[in-house]
Amino acid sequence: MKRRRPTKTRSAAAALRTLPNRRLELLLGVATRAHWTPSRRQFLTWSRAALPKHLGPAALSIRVVGNAGSRRLNARYRGRPKPTNVLSFAGSGLLPNGHRLLGDLVICAPVVAREARVQRKALEAHWAHMTVHGLLHLLGMDHVRPREALKMESEEVQILDRLGFSNPYTQSGMLGAHVRTAQ
Numbered sequence: 791m792k793r794r795r796p797t798k799t800r801s802a803a804a805a806l807r808t809l810p811n812r813r814l815e816l817l818l819g820v821a822t823r824a825h826w827t828p829s830r831r832q833f834l835t836w837s838r839a840a841l842p843k844h845l846g847p848a849a850l851s852i853r854v855v856g857n858a859g860s861r862r863l864n865a866r867y868r869g870r871p872k873p874t875n876v877l878s879f880a881g882s883g884l885l886p887n888g889h890r891l892l893g894d895l896v897i898c899a900p901v902v903a904r905e906a907r908v909q910r911k912a913l914e915a916h917w918a919h920m921t922v923h924g925l926l927h928l929l930g931m932d933h934v935r936p937r938e939a940l941k942m943e944s945e946e947v948q949i950l951d952r953l954g955f956s957n958p959y960t961q962s963g964m965l966g967a968h969v970r971t972a973q
Contacts, residue, residue, distance in 0.1 A: 799909035813846070813847040813889075814834060814837055814838050814841065814847075814848055814849070814850060814949070815846070815847070815848070815849040815850070815889055816830065816833060816834050816837065816849075816850055816851075816889075816972070817849070817851040817852070818830050818833060818852050818853075818854075819851070819852070819854070819855075819856050819858060819885055820854045821853060821854065821856065822854060822856035822859075822898075822899050822900070824856055824899060824900060825899040825900055825903045826899075826903070826913060827854050827899055827904075827917075828914065828917045828918075828921075832914070832917070832918070833852055833921060835953070836917075836918045836921040836922055836925075836953060837850055837852075837921060837922075837925055837947050839922070839952055839953050840921075840925040840926060840929070840949050841920045841925070841929075842929070845890065846888075846889075846890065847887075847888060847889045847890070848889055848890045848891075848892050849881075849885055849889040849890070849891050849892060850892045850894075850895070850925070850928070851893070851894040851895070852894075852895045852896075852897065852921070853894065853895070853896050853897070853942065854897050854898075854899050855896055855897070855898055855899070856898065856900060857873040857898065857900050857901070858873075859896070859898070860874055860877070860896065860898035861873045863877055863896055864877060864905040867879075868920075871908070873898045873899060873900065873901050874898060875897065875898060875899070875900065875901045875902055875905060875919045875920050876895060876896065876897045876921075876923060876924040877896040877924075878893060878894070878895055878924045878925075878927035878928050879893050879894040879895075879896070880892075880893040880927075880928050880937060881893035881896070881928070887920065891927045892925070892929070893928045895924040895925065897917075897920055897921070897924065902916055902917055902920055911958065915950075915955045915956070915958065916952060916956055916958070918953060919946065919950060919955070919958045922946055922950060923942075923946055923947050925956065926942055926945060926946065933947065939965065945950070946958070
């Protein structure tokens, strides 16, 4: 499979210089070998960009899974027996080290790869989008109602822009996608 270069609006180095240095403890687990997955550093960069400025030290778990793992979790927790791109499981409270437990993201590598291909997006850009999207869920955002969906999409677009990625909704003609699917 030919890899596409990420669609960037400015250089990655310039984007990284503008990001605040936020303390984030990341536990990363990869339970699939079938597809390319981002590096720990990429996940940290994308996750830190989505954190609010006022948030102190935090902890996040990201687990990359295959279709079967995603299907099992999606069936158990959402009643939908099919794999999905990202699942968010909110954490609560503080860890013994004082970090706020944000929760767990479970990202399905085959679904992310398929969506990127179908939507003609760079794979890295779609991984960044799914990471930011999942983290915004952990921070309390949702896209069940149209107003919430537009607010969440707007926040995603702003964060991805700071990271140097193009708007994922206009790029694929999906602006307002959460509004349409939430109804």
